[in-house]
Amino acid sequence: MFVTPSTCLRALLPRGHVPSVSEVASRLEGAGVRLRPAAGGTCRWSLEGAVPAGARELPVRVRLRPSAGVPAHLAEGRPHVAAEAEGVEFELIVEATIGAAPAHEYHALLKVVAAAAPEARLFVDDAAYTARFPAWVEAAARSAAPPSPRALYTVHAVEADGRVWIHTHGLCRCGAIELEMLDVPADAADCLAPLVHAVAAQWMEQGPPCPGQTFAAGRDLELAWAPWPKALSKLAPAGPGGERDRDPLHAVPAGVLYVPERGLARTRWRCPSTLAPALRADPLLYVSETETERMRLLAQERWPTFVAALAAHRGEEDWRFLVKLAFEAEGGRREHLWAEAHAADAEAVDVTLLSAPRLVALEPGARAAHPTHRLSDWLVITPHGDVGPDDAIALED
Numbered sequence: 001m002f003v004t005p006s007t008c009l010r011a012l013l014p015r016g017h018v019p020s021v022s023e024v025a026s027r028l029e030g031a032g033v034r035l036r037p038a039a040g041g042t043c044r045w046s047l048e049g050a051v052p053a054g055a056r057e058l059p060v061r062v063r064l065r066p067s068a069g070v071p072a073h074l075a076e077g078r079p080h081v082a083a084e085a086e087g088v089e090f091e092l093i094v095e096a097t098i099g100a101a102p103a104h105e106y107h108a109l110l111k112v113v114a115a116a117a118p119e120a121r122l123f124v125d126d127a128a129y130t131a132r133f134p135a136w137v138e139a140a141a142r143s144a145a146p147p148s149p150r151a152l153y154t155v156h157a158v159e160a161d162g163r164v165w166i167h168t169h170g171l172c173r174c175g176a177i178e179l180e181m182l183d184v185p186a187d188a189a190d191c192l193a194p195l196v197h198a199v200a201a202q203w204m205e206q207g208p209p210c211p212g213q214t215f216a217a218g219r220d221l222e223l224a225w226a227p228w229p230k231a232l233s234k235l236a237p238a239g240p241g242g243e244r245d246r247d248p249l250h251a252v253p254a255g256v257l258y259v260p261e262r263g264l265a266r267t268r269w270r271c272p273s274t275l276a277p278a279l280r281a282d283p284l285l286y287v288s289e290t291e292t293e294r295m296r297l298l299a300q301e302r303w304p305t306f307v308a309a310l311a312a313h314r315g316e317e318d319w320r321f322l323v324k325l326a327f328e329a330e331g332g333r334r335e336h337l338w339a340e341a342h343a344a345d346a347e348a349v350d351v352t353l354l355s356a357p358r359l360v361a362l363e364p365g366a367r368a369a370h371p372t373h374r375l376s377d378w379l380v381i382t383p384h385g386d387v388g389p390d391d392a393i394a395l396e397d
Contacts, residue, residue: 004099005173009109010124011092011117012067018090021045024062024116031115035062044090051112054104060096062116067091070124074131081131084122092117099175102204103294107146114141128170129154139393145298148390149201149291157189163239164189167254168200176203178254180228181272182237188273191280195272198285199223199257205288214260218285221275225255234269292336296326296376298389305392306378307344313382314343323349324377325370329359336376337362347372 013019021037025047028035035049043063050057067088075082094113098105113123114137123132128151140147153170166181166189179200184192198217209215214224226234232242235256258269287295306321313319321341326334335358339351352367380387380395387394 004097004175005127006095006097007106007109007125007127007173009094009113010068010126011094011113011120012070012085012088012122012124013090013092013117014119014121015087015089017119018044019064019092019117021047021064024064024092027115027118028062028112031111033112033115035060051108053098053108054101056100058096058098058105058108060094060109060112062112063093063095064090065093070122070131071126071129073129074124078131081122084133088121092120098173102152102174103146103149106152107140107143110137110147111141114138125170127173128152129156130170135393143298143301145294145301148294149204150197151390152204153200155193155196158240158245159186159189160240161238162186163237165237165239165241165245166192166196167241167250168196169249171200171204172252174204175207176200177208178252179203179225180231180241180254180256182231182235182241182256183239183271184273185271188276191276192272194285195221195275195279198287201291202286202288205290208255211255212260216286218283220278221283221285222259223257223272224260225257226269228254228256231256231258292376295389299324299375299377300372302389302392303344303372303375303378304346305395306341306380307346309380309395310341310344318381318383320381322354322379322381323351323375324379325349325351325374326376327357327360327362327374333359335359339370341378342367344372349375 025035033051035047038046038048040046040063043065046061046063048061050059067090069088070081070085075085094109094116096109120134123137152174153168155166155168158165164184164186166184168179171178179196181192195217211226212224214222216222257272259272259274261268261270310321322338323341324336324338326336329335337353337355337357339353341349341351343350348369348371350369353362353364356364378389
């Protein structure tokens with residue numbers, strides 16, 4: 001029987017900094033979190049209790065121990081990560097088992113670790129193979145919206161001989177299973193990322209469907225999955241992801257995605273890369289109401305950052321400013337449409353509509369000012385990459 005792994009957020013502390021249990025307890029109490037001393041085991045000290053997280057109280061433990069440092073795979077090729085971890089002697093750990101409402105519960109842990117270790121040089125989330133810098137953790141902890149589901153996992157792409165094994169790390173601790181794709185042609189791997197994220201968010205919120213059961217990740221995007229042992233016996237991948245790659249980190253419960261094609265006698269398994277043409281055409285990927293509301297709340301909260309960036313870079317080459325606006329349609333439905341922003345302030349945004357509406361009487365290319373209460377998302381395309389509300393801190397550097 002598989003046991004959901006716990007989440008450990010490790011705050012790497014500056015050399016010589018060894019906070020006492022009373023000091024950290026006082027910091028947490030100032031942030032509205034009350035924890036009691038507990039047996040520390042091999043740790044210097046330990047606190048435990050529960051914190052509000054969505055609809056429930058999440059049991060949590062905070063402890064201080066000698067630092068395990070940063071795993072080599074996180075520091076490799078990232079000198080700024082290695083530099084922040086250099087000379088670290090102790091780390092403060094916030095640990096809990098999440099899953100009922102992953103994003104809200106992870107958000108609660110971020111608030112605890114930010115309050116407990118404001119002097120941390122680096123934050124490590126081993127389950128997601130991720131290192132976070134203090135500015136990101138502090139901004140996420142301050143926000144009224146939980147972080148994106150993407151903050152709870154990473155996607156790895158292992159390539160060999162022109163074939164790619166796409167797989168996630170971090171979903172198992174969210175009450176779901178990891179996602180995989182096998183034998184993806186290298187030239188199709190990039191366009192499959194949105195599909196992976198759409199399925200991951202869906203499974204984190206709803207749980208995966210039964211193996212072999214067809215489900216929709218978007219309009220005309222039907223998939224199914226099989227446990228990786230069954231998939232290996234059926235597919236025998238030519239690329240990575242086979243039995244020899246199944247070390248303990250890659251032998252956890254995982255579902256290999258495939259496109260079912262029903263024939264007269266049996267169902268054929270096609271690689272999700274066969275959906276590449278549809279994905280390149282910017283299809284409608286399904287987003288839950290919970291995630292839509294989270295995105296709306298964060299977009300509104302961090303709107304001043306968008307406005308400031310637009311004022312500073314309007315008209316510059318390689319900069320574009322896009323907003324998603326929600327419009328009421330018949331039957332109580334809403335249609336979310338993308339538009340290009342020309343000017344914006346706290347109350348309104350002047351845009352040219354880019355999307356082709358299906359439910360509301362608007363025309364692509366129409367220009368008008370709209371109130372910011374319609375705002376449900378935004379995106380800034382910069383010379384250094386795309387930035388949305390979840391990454392807004394990148395626009396403040």
